[in-house]
Amino acid sequence: MNPKLLHILQHSLGADEHGRGGGYRDHFVTGEGSKDHADCMELVEAGFMTRRANIEMYGGMDFFRVTEAGKAAMLQHSPQPPKLTKGQQRYQDYLNADCSMTFIEYLKYRDARDRRAA
Template sequence: MDAKQLLILQHSLGLDQYGRGEPYRNHFVTGEGSKDHADCMALVDLGLMTVRSGSALSGGDDIFRVTNAGRAAVAANSPEPPKITRSQQRYLDYLEADCCMSFGEWLKWKTRVAAAAREARYV
């Protein structure tokens, strides 16, 4: 399996390029003559995907699904995500909070919460 085929498997499952995320789908639709069809057929030959002939729902294109072996291959072959700095992690935490504050306001709020927690330990 090459890097492009790994990306196809990851995309089919709804994962990022590092294999992270919760799989929320399991399909890849492409037809003969497209740039991805040959790679998908190679993945079928490897037992990492299955293929079903297209229907009106898929516009006549083939529908590919990832097998359990394909899921295992994604887990085994996905690269490690890059290391991030504390600052980058803090910003990702802010995005995850999905709050109505600006980043600066959120940082001040987090500082106040941390200070209150420290004070509570000493009381």
């Protein structure tokens, strides 16, 4: 798949460059003459998006919605994420915890929690 088309699908679905995340949106709004409009039309022709033209709420721009086939294509064509080292994975776990602790506080908390569970 063309990287520009893949990027539009990923962005429309709120996913990262590896197809992860998202799920909170499924659309893209752009107008004729913009840099993305022709690409969105190509996705419509491929069956990966649908189009509603000239939507007043969006200032006359077009509303493109990702189809189930588009979701599947995005997942199929997105590259696998790189392997993380143990330290990188630990930091990613900290970010995913979305806690009010500093990183070192989180590590101490996690180590104490793991010792209690063992």
